[in-house]
Amino acid sequence: MRRAAILLLALFLAGPVAAVEPDEVLADPALEARARDLSKGLRCLVCRNESIDESHADLARDLRLLLRERLVAGDTDAQAIAFIVDRYGEYVLLNPTTSGSNLLLWIAGPAMALGGAGLAVLYVRRRSATPEIAGTALTQAEQARLAEILKD
Numbered sequence: 001m002r003r004a005a006i007l008l009l010a011l012f013l014a015g016p017v018a019a020v021e022p023d024e025v026l027a028d029p030a031l032e033a034r035a036r037d038l039s040k041g042l043r044c045l046v047c048r049n050e051s052i053d054e055s056h057a058d059l060a061r062d063l064r065l066l067l068r069e070r071l072v073a074g075d076t077d078a079q080a081i082a083f084i085v086d087r088y089g090e091y092v093l094l095n096p097t098t099s100g101s102n103l104l105l106w107i108a109g110p111a112m113a114l115g116g117a118g119l120a121v122l123y124v125r126r127r128s129a130t131p132e133i134a135g136t137a138l139t140q141a142e143q144a145r146l147a148e149i150l151k152d
């Protein structure tokens with residue numbers, strides 16, 4: 001019972017394991033910290049919605065090494081990311097920018113939700129504005145005709 005509790009606790013406390021190999025780690029701890037931080041925002045092009053920091057794919061390893069090469073060469077964070085985006089496209093970013101053609105994608109979801117809510121409000125208003133047939137009074141001629149029909 002005690003072993004099971006320890007195992008469950010270990011599984012509960014275990015976080016995501018980084019895929020960075022020991023031969024990829026930079027000697028400078030500050031550069032390595034920057035590389036790890038940046039690699040968490042870059043998507044593995046082989047895996048689905050996994051950062052290159054977490055992925056064990058060969059392409060993710062190549063991207064991690066490329067990122068570290070750019071940082072060692074003296075690039076700023078923005079320059080290193082721009083280099084990778086220029087080479088692989090904006091799909092490599094886990095959080096794409098909200099400019100250019102992506103702006104349409106960012107706006108489309110909320111716009112469609114607002115449009116649907118507007119249509120629902122119009123539907124409810126029109127439905128409640130229709131007159132109730134059962135509640136209207138009959139004219140004398142209609143009452144006489146109804147009485148005649150009910151006699152038959």
